[in-house]
Amino acid sequence: MRISTQQQYFKSIDQMQSGQAKLAGLQEQISTGKKLNTPSDDPVAAAQVLKLELELAQYEKFDDNINVTERRLVLEETILDDVNTATDRMREITIQAGNGTLSDLDRKTISNELNQLTSYVAGLMNTQDSQGEYLFAGSQGGTQPYVLENGRYEYQGDDGQRQIQVGSALYMPSNDSGKYLFEAADDGLSVQLTGQGVFDYESGVSAIEPFVRNATFPNEAAEAQFSTAAQVDGWGALTVRTAETAPLSGIFTYEVVDSGGNAVNDESGNPLAGGFVTTPLSINIHGMDLEIHEPTAVNVGDIELTVSSEKNNILDVAMNLADILAMPVTTGEERTALNEAVAKGINQFAQVAERNIEARTTLGSRLSTLEQVSSSNLDFKLSTETAISQLVDADLSSVISQFKLAEVTLEAAQATFGRISSLSLFNYIN
Missing domain, CATH: 1.10.287 (Helix Hairpins)
Incomplete structure (x- = not known):
């Protein structure tokens, strides 16, 4: 060649x-x-590096979210600890107020301290985080949760939580709502009516007049009686059922049944059922007073009675008690009312403290979970960085040998x- x-x-x-x-x-x-200095050095490796770097950036974002969540939860834990300390003091002086040897002036002094503690706790419950968002407003961080209106504190937030992603498939609540934390004191029973002819609160009108027009508890003793009976017999929701004895007869009957369709008896053991001798009928279901009107062919049917405990916040509990303690006691009835108010206040403060402990226990679990997730994310980051290093970083001893040979x-x-x-x-x- x-x-x-x-x-x-x-x-x-x-x-x-x-x-x-x-x-x-x-x-x-x-x-x-x-x-690997340019994609042309190794296109396949460059594509893998790009994918790994995106994963690494995601884990770095998770770390940022974990830090934010930890700060908010630690702040919440600190605030709840302070609220619990104030609640303990409220309960302590309430017990003192029940001492029969105290004078009106002594009780007035306790009332003033309760009001001072109320203002202090209200400030805690309206705490803002480092970004200026209210910690206990639920998902409405820009809304002040507790506002004083007409002499009492009204909750303006919602019952939501702010969920923050701290892992590839894990979201962590970074706060708790004031509705859950502080609206924890039982303050009487309320009855909700649903069924035929009940007032429609959404539309503001009712097409027909309901046959149950009134369902109330006259006093706390009646509420306690009903609660005990409902728990013992396991009623659930009660239903007042009306029916026409025969088609077009114009004669109606009623009965009261529990959630299982079983007849409910009165205190004497007789079924709460019968006809309408007079209208309205007044019946008593173990403390609950009902006013039942004879139905018509239009509104005959069922009305369900759902009984639930109304909740009050710690601020209003303290203010209600402070108002009673500020009043002079001169009669036996006033002394009885005072004793009942003190007993109720002690019980309500205990309920608030129990919810506080429950919430702080949950916070501890969340913080522990965040610590574990942070450790797992660190392992993932380390493995990802190792994979990137294997694709990008040069083995200098091998490269120097190759350089000498090429030279x-x-x-x-x-x-x-x-x-x-x-x-x-x-x-x-x-």
Whole structure:
């Protein structure tokens, strides 16, 4: 095969340029410490690195969210601890107020302290975080949760929680609503009516007049009596059921049944059922007073009675008790009312304290979970960074060896080029 002089020159130059390019690439790896400096160095590895870097950025965002959540939960825990201390003091002085030897002035002093503690606790319950958001307003961080209106505190937030993503599939509540934390004191029973002819609160009108017009508890003793009976017999929701004895007869009957359809008896053990001798009928279901009117063909049917405990917040509990303690006691009835108010206040403060402990226990569990998630995220980050390093970082000992070899090869190529380029037939002719 004939190799021309020009071809020989071009081939030698191409080999030396290739060696120089390889040497330059190895030198860049040594200077940067990376074998992947541009996507063209290894397109497949570059695509993998891009994917891994996105995962790493995600875990870094999770770490930021964990830090934010921890700060909010620690702040909430601190506030709840302070509220609990104030609640304990309220309960302590309430017990003192029940001492029959205290004078009106003594009770007035306790009343003033209750009002001062109320203002202090109200400030705690309206705490804002470092970003200016209210901690206990539920999901409405921009709304002040407790506002004083008409002499009592009204909750303006909702019962939601702010969920923050702290893991690939884990969301953590970063707060608790004031409705859950502080609206924990039982304050009487309320009755909700649903069924035929009951007033429609959404539309504001009722097409027909309901046959149950009134369902109330006259006093706390009646509420306690009803609660005990409902718990013992396991009623659930009660239903007042009316029916026409025969089609178009115009004669109606009623009965009261529990959630299982079983007849409910009165205190004497007789079923609460019968006809309408007079209208309205007044019946008593173990403390609950009902007013039942004889139905018509239009509104005959069922009305369900759902009894639930109304909740009050710690601020109003303290203010209600402070108002009673500020009043002078001169009669036996006033003394009885005072004793009942004190007993109720002690019980309500205990309920608030129990909810506080429950909430702080939950906070401890969340903080522990965040610590575990943070540790897991750190492991994931470490493995991801290791994978990126394997794709990007150069093995300097290996690269330096390759560089030395490429350097020697290039020098040999340059040295032999000078000798080969001088070979010519004209040298022999001369």
